[in-house]
Amino acid sequence: MLRERQIMRIHYITGLAALFVVAVHILMRLIMPFHMSLQYSNVIANYHNMPYVILLESILVLLAIHGFNGLRIILLELRQNRKWENGVTISTIAAMIAIIAFGTRTIIIASGLGVV
Amino acid sequence: MRTSNRRGLFKTAEEDRNNREGLKGWLNPSRYGWERVSYWLQRLTGLFLLIYFIGHIYETSSLTGGAGAWNAMLQFTETPWGHLFLILVIGTSTYHSTNGIRLIFTEAGRGLGRPGRPDYPYDALSLNYRQKSGIWIALILAAVAMFYGGNVLFGGD
Amino acid sequence: MSGIIKKISMLRTGSKLERSKKSLRARSSIVLRVYRANKAIGDSAHYDTFDVPIQRWTTVLDALLYAKSYKDTSIGIRYSCRMASCGSCGMKINGIPRLACYTNVSELESGVISCEPLTNFPLIRDLVTDFHQFFSHHKSVRPYIINQNADLRDRKELSEFIQSPREVDEYLQSSYCIKCGLCYSACPTVATDTKFPGPQALAQAYRYSADTRDTGSREDMKTIDDKHGIWRCHFAGSCSSVCPKGVDPALGIQLLRGHMMSFSKHNKKIAELKHHSHGNQTT
Amino acid sequence: MVDSISQDVLIIGSGLAGLRAAISSAATNEKLEIAVVSKVQVMRSHSVSAEGGTAAVLFEEEGDNQESHIYDTIKGSDFLADQDVAERLVHDTPYEIYQLDHWGMPWSRRNDGRIDQRNFGGYSFPRATYAQDKVGFYEMQTLYDTSLRFDNIRFYNEWFCTSILSDENSFQGVTAIEMKTGNFFKLLAPAGIICTGGAGRIYSFSTYAYSSTPDGLDMAYRAGIGLKDMEFVQFHPTGILPSGILITEGARGEGGYLVNSEGERFMKKYAPEKLELASRDIVSRAMIREIQQGRGFKHESGADCLKLDLTHLGADRIKERLAGIRDIGIKFSGVDVIDDPIEITPVCHYMMGGIHTNIEGASEMRGLWAAGEAACNSVHGANRLGANSTSECLVWGRITGENAARYASSSKAASVAVSPQQVLEEEKRIYDGIFRGSGEVNPYQLRRDLTDIMDAKAHVFRDEEGLQEGLRKVMALKSSSWKHVDDKAKEYNTNFINVMEIDSMLRIADIVLMGALSRQESRGAHARTDYPRRDDVNFLKHTLAYYGMQPKLAWHPVTITRYAPTERKY
Numbered sequence A: 001m002l003r004e005r006q007i008m009r010i011h012y013i014t015g016l017a018a019l020f021v022v023a024v025h026i027l028m029r030l031i032m033p034f035h036m037s038l039q040y041s042n043v044i045a046n047y048h049n050m051p052y053v054i055l056l057e058s059i060l061v062l063l064a065i066h067g068f069n070g071l072r073i074i075l076l077e078l079r080q081n082r083k084w085e086n087g088v089t090i091s092t093i094a095a096m097i098a099i100i101a102f103g104t105r106t107i108i109i110a111s112g113l114g115v116v
Numbered sequence B: 001m002r003t004s005n006r007r008g009l010f011k012t013a014e015e016d017r018n019n020r021e022g023l024k025g026w027l028n029p030s031r032y033g034w035e036r037v038s039y040w041l042q043r044l045t046g047l048f049l050l051i052y053f054i055g056h057i058y059e060t061s062s063l064t065g066g067a068g069a070w071n072a073m074l075q076f077t078e079t080p081w082g083h084l085f086l087i088l089v090i091g092t093s094t095y096h097s098t099n100g101i102r103l104i105f106t107e108a109g110r111g112l113g114r115p116g117r118p119d120y121p122y123d124a125l126s127l128n129y130r131q132k133s134g135i136w137i138a139l140i141l142a143a144v145a146m147f148y149g150g151n152v153l154f155g156g157d
Numbered sequence C: 001m002s003g004i005i006k007k008i009s010m011l012r013t014g015s016k017l018e019r020s021k022k023s024l025r026a027r028s029s030i031v032l033r034v035y036r037a038n039k040a041i042g043d044s045a046h047y048d049t050f051d052v053p054i055q056r057w058t059t060v061l062d063a064l065l066y067a068k069s070y071k072d073t074s075i076g077i078r079y080s081c082r083m084a085s086c087g088s089c090g091m092k093i094n095g096i097p098r099l100a101c102y103t104n105v106s107e108l109e110s111g112v113i114s115c116e117p118l119t120n121f122p123l124i125r126d127l128v129t130d131f132h133q134f135f136s137h138h139k140s141v142r143p144y145i146i147n148q149n150a151d152l153r154d155r156k157e158l159s160e161f162i163q164s165p166r167e168v169d170e171y172l173q174s175s176y177c178i179k180c181g182l183c184y185s186a187c188p189t190v191a192t193d194t195k196f197p198g199p200q201a202l203a204q205a206y207r208y209s210a211d212t213r214d215t216g217s218r219e220d221m222k223t224i225d226d227k228h229g230i231w232r233c234h235f236a237g238s239c240s241s242v243c244p245k246g247v248d249p250a251l252g253i254q255l256l257r258g259h260m261m262s263f264s265k266h267n268k269k270i271a272e273l274k275h276h277s278h279g280n281q282t283t
Numbered sequence D: 001m002v003d004s005i006s007q008d009v010l011i012i013g014s015g016l017a018g019l020r021a022a023i024s025s026a027a028t029n030e031k032l033e034i035a036v037v038s039k040v041q042v043m044r045s046h047s048v049s050a051e052g053g054t055a056a057v058l059f060e061e062e063g064d065n066q067e068s069h070i071y072d073t074i075k076g077s078d079f080l081a082d083q084d085v086a087e088r089l090v091h092d093t094p095y096e097i098y099q100l101d102h103w104g105m106p107w108s109r110r111n112d113g114r115i116d117q118r119n120f121g122g123y124s125f126p127r128a129t130y131a132q133d134k135v136g137f138y139e140m141q142t143l144y145d146t147s148l149r150f151d152n153i154r155f156y157n158e159w160f161c162t163s164i165l166s167d168e169n170s171f172q173g174v175t176a177i178e179m180k181t182g183n184f185f186k187l188l189a190p191a192g193i194i195c196t197g198g199a200g201r202i203y204s205f206s207t208y209a210y211s212s213t214p215d216g217l218d219m220a221y222r223a224g225i226g227l228k229d230m231e232f233v234q235f236h237p238t239g240i241l242p243s244g245i246l247i248t249e250g251a252r253g254e255g256g257y258l259v260n261s262e263g264e265r266f267m268k269k270y271a272p273e274k275l276e277l278a279s280r281d282i283v284s285r286a287m288i289r290e291i292q293q294g295r296g297f298k299h300e301s302g303a304d305c306l307k308l309d310l311t312h313l314g315a316d317r318i319k320e321r322l323a324g325i326r327d328i329g330i331k332f333s334g335v336d337v338i339d340d341p342i343e344i345t346p347v348c349h350y351m352m353g354g355i356h357t358n359i360e361g362a363s364e365m366r367g368l369w370a371a372g373e374a375a376c377n378s379v380h381g382a383n384r385l386g387a388n389s390t391s392e393c394l395v396w397g398r399i400t401g402e403n404a405a406r407y408a409s410s411s412k413a414a415s416v417a418v419s420p421q422q423v424l425e426e427e428k429r430i431y432d433g434i435f436r437g438s439g440e441v442n443p444y445q446l447r448r449d450l451t452d453i454m455d456a457k458a459h460v461f462r463d464e465e466g467l468q469e470g471l472r473k474v475m476a477l478k479s480s481s482w483k484h485v486d487d488k489a490k491e492y493n494t495n496f497i498n499v500m501e502i503d504s505m506l507r508i509a510d511i512v513l514m515g516a517l518s519r520q521e522s523r524g525a526h527a528r529t530d531y532p533r534r535d536d537v538n539f540l541k542h543t544l545a546y547y548g549m550q551p552k553l554a555w556h557p558v559t560i561t562r563y564a565p566t567e568r569k570y
């Protein structure tokens, strides 16, 4: 098991790293007029750009870890008994994995990687 | 030990919680100064962003359904309400990240000053002007970002 | 810079004092609104009001004791030193945790003063709450010097640790704590988390860790580096803003946490022992 | 049936003396169960208010010596101290200071890292060891925190002891009320230590905490144990108005002046050499004289007072060493001592008298010791020197703790037997006599009247007429119908506790007045205007008071080893 201090270190590091990658992600929205950036063709084009795919995947992983750990923290503070604590830990980890899996699926399909 | 209670998921020992302030305690940020407000906002924005994040993943998953599905999803978000929501996302994420950076510093013991001999009236060192201005900067940046975002979204193309 | 800030804040209190002198000339009595309930017999909560005459120096404790002596002797209240050093009389006064004996009626600047028991402590009766859990949290962080040389048993020899005034300053502030529980009552984490040791206990963990006479480590302790441990402080700062003694628990907590994260360097110096041999010691 | 709880050593009171005793008992024999019973939560005891310092000889290489501390103590006591006891105090305190240092006491330090000391009244060397101006508080915290390391110490927080249980004059335990629930218990143990502190709340204007009532003394008194030298009540020169909160003698130790309305440092007339740092009885008398001669100030509340001037010390020194005083001044008097002199007047501060014990802290009852302010082992005689009391609490806390633990481990202490009769009588006394009592007189008003009488009649100066009148008035109060409790709830009934306290106050006040009346001389803190001289021929002896309808007075000799009584000059 991870010590709580290691978890918190991960929480901070994922937060900071996410700040960086999200900034890039948003800047990509702004290099062309906003509405155009959302056109299907443009979006799919982005997804075929490998560095960008890696960027998206890392945003996904970092934010899922950071966000669900944050949720775990909040929930842990609500009730204190063994069942609740274990329940919270397990379900936040499960949700984290589910979101990462679901997002990754989108990325793989949209980028056409799945077809290859 | 006092907390060994296995009665169920939603119950803990009566004695433990008697007179605890409970959720109402943290939902009311108005009594203890700016640091408490910042804590409250950090939490709410964190939760809000998590919800948005999940929503956003769901939103983008429509890409897998082809252009039709994607456009249908865009239809759904490209409304004034959707834009307002996006502006809120911009604001909260700006606040959350800026204040988050401040918190990462303080929670690692930086920017608080060294402990010393407090003098009457004992203004706490850790609640110093640097921290307060950090909170203000986060709030102002969030406002600016929301304004800019609003311009982009509503300003037309 | 911080000097200037300090001066400004001094001024603020000064002017508050001035103002209260003025407003007092107008007011010669106030209304106390006291929370009443007896948990054990299922007595439901209500408020009693008492008219109490006041003078310039009347504290909320004075007012409450006046009401207890002459209006309703059954008010349950805990008090002792009346000079803000014993930590007995913490209660919520006008919604904020304060020491009754350290709160002048006039500084509240209101004609009605409401007194309620501290939240986050189980209620016993009226203004009296149960500190059992609070004290066990305090005990759980090992609030004492851990050092092979600082013997627990009475050893009949004379020796003192050498500690410079600067080294004393590192922990002195945190040792002002009178265990009044105001911080515990204000903290939003404590409001829901019964296993969180709370600002008071964590500040004491810092206090002993920062002492050069201490060689032990509290950083690996189950109560501190745990899912309900020190990390559940989110620097809400309410603890430091209500603390009547300037302990600044928020500061201590963040500093201790910094050491634990090893984001900040922590090469703790250990004090050396100086032995003395005094003449005619009889012990 | 009254529930009973058995322990090995019972410590009643959790002040400095009680906590020190608990630690030393617990360390003496780890197998013993030590119980600390206190009517307040552990570290809320009155001792936290002690401000100025703890006297000890630490710097022999710089010119201090134990001989001098012993002599200062005896001279301060106006030669009523038992001299062997004073020697013991002086010999043992350096060890206590260092022991506290090992346990984490934040002593103020010199630049070389050693423990610092400051000047205090009545000493010929600066030997008050200090930690800013919160000495007692820090000592309490250090002892409390250290006591948490011992698994064999149990705390009974907020248990009010009502009486001592004994069997043929050997201690068996106490009866107590658990305040939280209101339940009545027998606490049984072969050994006990009474550390219930002083009783200064029998005066209205007093530096003491509200919890400093004489119920501990009264408990011993009712059990037939003698109370010694109760007429000696110390008045501290500098209490602020109107609350009576103390400005430590350390303020004068650091160089503060006392001034009268003519702006004069009047102490030079009364103690040309030591000025403000003469012993407390002398300074207090000087102050009352100044006021009587019309050179006082009038406080807003109407009381007479003088002023303490610290302004010349400078903000830095005040903030560094007297921060607590400044806080008290601002908050409770509305004066920042950095800028203005503060109004002060003599205030009831300490009781030299207490439970009669010997040098080992043993009382007249087998298995029962007493330590701290509640005890009178005669180390302070007729007047205590500042900073000697916390020393006494530590030294005799340790001594009695060890003695009680040894006794409890020995075979002598094997059987604990309490006749049900005793418990029944006590139940009758407090429940039938007090809890279910009735009457019209408000006990709180009665308390006010009683303490006002003490302020008026048994103050710094006393005389036959006043004392007689005081006695008469107290008698009248006693016989009025005040013994009743309006609050009928069981849980946390402070009304009930208060009335029991008042009951004990009446008895102890009586003893103070009687003792003062029978001591027809002026010695130390006891100044009779009708007998202005010390009388070593007739009164170089301790007063003892034993329980009866009227207190029965007796006398006890003073132990003099080396220093023959001479005239005191400062």
Ligand SMILES: Cc1cc2nc3c(=O)[nH]c(=O)nc-3n(C[C@H](O)[C@H](O)[C@H](O)COP(=O)(O)OP(=O)(O)OC[C@H]3O[C@@H](n4cnc5c(N)ncnc54)[C@H](O)[C@@H]3O)c2cc1C
Binding pocket: D012, D013, D014, D015, D016, D017, D018, D037, D038, D039, D040, D044, D045, D046, D047, D048, D049, D050, D051, D052, D053, D054, D055, D135, D136, D159, D160, D161, D162, D195, D196, D197, D198, D207, D208, D209, D211, D212, D213, D215, D216, D246, D248, D349, D350, D371, D372, D373, D374, D386, D387, D388, D389, D390, D391, D393
């Ligand atoms: C304001 C002030 C400042 C002082 N400054 C100094 C100083 O600078 N230097 C110095 O040497 N001395 C000083 N003194 C004197 C010194 O503080 C006291 O003499 C000393 O602290 C007494 O300690 P104690 O342990 O005997 O009793 P206390 O600390 O008074 O403790 C008494 C204990 O007994 C308990 N108790 C009482 N009755 C009962 C009962 N019926 N049942 C259960 N428990 C009971 C109480 O709860 C309490 O825990 C000062 C005194 C005052 C008032």
Ligand code: HEM
Binding pocket: A012, A015, A016, A018, A019, A020, A022, A063, A066, A067, A068, A069, A070, A071, A073, A074, B042, B043, B045, B046, B047, B048, B049, B050, B051, B053, B093, B096, B097, B098, B100, B101, B103, B104, C233, C234, C235
């Ligand atoms: C982008 C930069 C971000 C940074 C620097 C950052 C930083 C932080 C920090 C430091 C905390 C801890 C607060 C505490 O311990 O009290 C936190 C909490 C949290 N964050 Fe973030 N965060 C960022 C982005 C996000 C995003 C995008 C989400 C949403 C998915 C998110 C969700 C949360 C949640 C739910 C919490 C828990 C709130 C709490 O503990 O009170 N964060 N964040």
Ligand code: SF4
Binding pocket: C176, C177, C178, C179, C180, C181, C182, C183, C184, C199, C200, C203, C239, C242, C243, C244, C245, C246, C247, C248, C249
């Ligand atoms: S840290 Fe301050 S508020 Fe908290 S218990 Fe200690 S003195 Fe009271």
Ligand code: F3S
Binding pocket: C186, C187, C188, C189, C190, C198, C199, C232, C233, C234, C235, C236, C237, C238, C239, C240, C249, C250, C253
């Ligand atoms: S109020 Fe609570 S959250 Fe932290 S800063 Fe203080 S402990």
Ligand code: FES
Binding pocket: C079, C080, C081, C082, C083, C084, C085, C086, C087, C088, C089, C090, C099, C100, C101, C102
């Ligand atoms: S009565 Fe002691 S802190 Fe208020």
